[in-house]
Amino acid sequence: MRRIVDNDLLTLLIRLTVGITYIYASFYKVIEPGAFAKSIWFYHMVPGNLINLIALILPWLELVVGLALIVGLFYRGAVLWINLITVLFIIALSTAIVRGLNIDCGCFKVGKEATATAWDALIFDIGLLALTLQLWFSRSRKWMLAAK
Amino acid sequence: MIKDAVIILLISVIFGLGINVVSPRSIPYIGKYRSLSSSGGPIVPPDAEEGDPSFIAIDVAQLEFDGSDVLFVDARDPSDFECGTIQGSVNLPFEYLPEEGVEAYIDSILGGVTKDHRLILYCSGEECDLSLHLGRNLQILGYTNVAVFFGGSREWEKLGLEIERRVNCDE
Incomplete structure (x- = not known):
């Protein structure tokens, strides 16, 4: 088990997969912070006056963490963040589903259709968490700009 | 690890807050969102603008529903409308407004009410x-007494108020 987790190639592949996923996910949010702020608002989780600050910073955090994972800079910090953010998304989606919120923010869908979307996102994020946990436990430090 | 994490956070904060200064799509750093979890007062969407229809809370909507001469208008698609809507509402799906003859179309759906008739609009x-x-479109067309109940059919149903179901959508 240890040897599989520490496998250099596996770790690299997961770094790339997770990194690209987060960079891709950050794109529209970086470009449209206003729309992202509204998405956060829908979750009913954050105090109103903090929403815009989160909408401005979180997408950049995703982008920087994604890049850091891929190139292997500030690596342990990036791994910590990627796990925290993924867990945060899982919590947010779970509470949204439990409370029956429509969080598909095109935002013209209602009811079951939207719940299915939230479920899809939740399942995706749980899969992602399995990958980020691998990065957490892997001791592989190959192919990194600044391996410690 | 913590040092790396702090550096990453600082980079993100600097870029996130910095680029917002020059971005054409910048937003205020402190948003004015009403917390949805607190009770009292109407829910007002963050992109509400000056001159928008007034926003009313569920208690006001309920009072008007019980009392005065008012028309509730469901702005969602017909399929959503049929699954469950506020009792006695008419369906004026925003996404299905015709390109031509929109005024006559709206007038027919609203049952020929006068332009100053009280209209309460909502969706889910x-x-x-x-x-x-x-609501914005109706104002442009000259309707003067338009309000938006942003809590919508979900808040209405949550409070156990009357819902009209034309089709059973529960599986």
């Missing part, structure tokens, strides 16, 4: 913009 809940868009 705070995540849905349809009622607001419809």
